[in-house]
Amino acid sequence: MIRERKKKRSGPTRKEAILEMATVFFAEKGFRNTAIGDIARNIGVADGTVFYHYRTKEDLFVAVLENFKEELIRESRDYLAAGEFADGLEMVVGLIGFYLSLAARMEERFLLLHRHYPYQLAEANPACRRHLEDIYDFFASTYEQAIRRGQEDGSIRELPAHKTALIIFTMVDGLVRIGTYRLYQPGSLYDELVASCRRMLQPDKV
Amino acid sequence: MIRERKKKRSGPTRKEAILEMATVFFAEKGFRNTAIGDIARNIGVADGTVFYHYRTKEDLFVAVLENFKEELIRESRDYLAAGEFADGLEMVVGLIGFYLSLAARMEERFLLLHRHYPYQLAEANPACRRHLEDIYDFFASTYEQAIRRGQEDGSIRELPAHKTALIIFTMVDGLVRIGTYRLYQPGSLYDELVASCRRMLQPDKV
DNA sequence: AAAAACAATCTGAGTAGTCAGTCAGTATTT
DNA sequence: AAATACTGACTGACTACTCAGATTGTTTTT
Incomplete structure (x- = not known):
């Protein structure tokens, strides 16, 4: 041949x-x-x-996951390096928009994370578990940094940064998932999601 | 035999x-x-x-889903019928707690909804699609009713009730999912989730 | 430069296993 | 007797992985 x-x-x-x-x-x-x-x-x-x-089908799957993780994190770092944010709150809003645009651009690949299999495999396969943790830790800690920054510059009220980061990430990722399932038309939720987050984070008006 | x-x-x-x-x-x-x-x-x-x-394995799966849907909705109706809520906002908070307790009690069965398969099957199988829609519509519209009630009694600000209902449901369901995956210990997020929702919904202080 | 030796990459038929669904016949109930 | 419920061996289709040998690429020898 x-x-x-x-x-x-x-x-x-x-x-x-x-x-x-x-x-x-x-x-x-x-x-x-x-x-x-x-x-x-x-x-x-x-x-x-x-x-x-x-070596095995499972190894191939883990390699796919690793590859996706690296691309995800690389793209996100690029975005963060390029972006200039007025304050911490705007950074949170920017991150939400970025994650949604990423999910739209890589719609197919995001399905990998929205299936149950990888999480099941993670229980038996440490490499798989590490990749998933890397992905979630990366996004959670990025939101957390933005929140802390906002608390320093006064754009975000006092609240537990880590827990709030997880909640916001869960929310945004849930929105992506709903879009994939096509049970609802999701696009129109974006504005309301951002408005909700602002209300959640902003200090009380004095 | x-x-x-x-x-x-x-x-x-x-x-x-x-x-x-x-x-x-x-x-x-x-x-x-x-x-x-x-x-x-x-x-x-x-x-x-x-x-x-x-008749087929797929039929059996759809029957399982239907059965679960009926139990979910029955239990929720019972809760709603029994519960007395001070106002719309407290009803939203109550619903969040109820959904989380339900998910804990039926942890195993909730996995059915957190796998990708049913949503994939829904695209080809109308019965499956209907059951999933019934479940999501039920919870979304319950949250929506609570929000509208809150807007009438003044415990919740003016905001798009339907969209906000979807956002809150997504958030709560996402929390359940994170718990199942065991990537984070979730329990401790509950208080913060409720606090976040209150901030999201409450009218500005005047 | 050609040949030979070696290493890396590739092939696809074969193996051993799984599993949804069938059906002819048996058991049980009415 | 008829209807309903049940059985389990069987079929056909699928599939992860193996392996002995073929092909291609690189290096060494002549």
Whole structure:
């Protein structure tokens, strides 16, 4: 079989192609409903090739999760580095908008986090658990920093920063989930969500 | 085989036993990871018996969901009928507490709603979709009623009742989910959640 | 430069296992 | 006798993973 050279920068390597295709399938159909053969066939590769690069299906899943985590965190860091926020409260609002835009842009991949499988796997697989914790810790601590900043500059009232961060993150992530389920049309909730958070965080008027 | 009589009130019928055991397995292990044989073996019944009462595995799942929906709504109605609330805001707070206690009491069954499978099935299976919509509509509209009542009695400010109801429900349900995943210890978030909601809903002090 | 040796990558038929659903026949109830 | 409830061996389809051998890429030797 004639195969394109691959080390010489001609697109993704096969290992990368497998990871990408696996991401699509795991997100869209779930772990159990994805056959290794689905992935292999879709990139024109033999089943065995998948197992050459990833020891087991589970390993492949964890690699997909790790890859997604890294992209998530990288993009978020970029946003935070570029963004200038008037105060802590505006930073919280900015983060909410960013998370929602990220979820819209990576809609398919976010499904990975909104399925039950990874959390189940996390109980038996420490690597999986670590990736999930990394993701949640990253966002929770980012919200927390914004809240503390707001408390210093007076845009946010005194309240437990960590707990409040978790509550806001839960809220925003829940909104994304509702959108995915298509039980409600979600888009219109954004403005109200931001307004609710402002009321929740702002100091009482004096 | 000697079999206990069943129509004569000696415990659940076999059909009911199958439904119960299926609930446990679908909730705990998911649809795809539950084999009909698991259910049958655990109640000492042949595989064929399950298919005698439920045409397919999918039908059985929808029956489980319907059953859960009915219990959820029945219990909630009982709570609402019994509860006396000082005003609309206290009713919202009461509902939050009730939902969390329900989720704790039916922890296993709530997993049914926190898996992705039912929402995926809903896209192809109208009965499944209807049950999910019934559940979400019920809770959303209950919160909405409480908010409207609060707006009449002055305990809640002017805000879009329906959207706010969805936001609060999302928040509370998200809290339950976080608890299930065991990534954070959730219990301690309850007080802060209620405090956040009060701030979100209360009129500005004048 | 060609050949040979070595290493890395890939292949796909094969294995062993699982499981939803069927059905012909048996047991129980009415 | 008829209807209903139940059985469990069987079928057909699927699938994770293996492995012996093929192909390709790189390095060393001649």
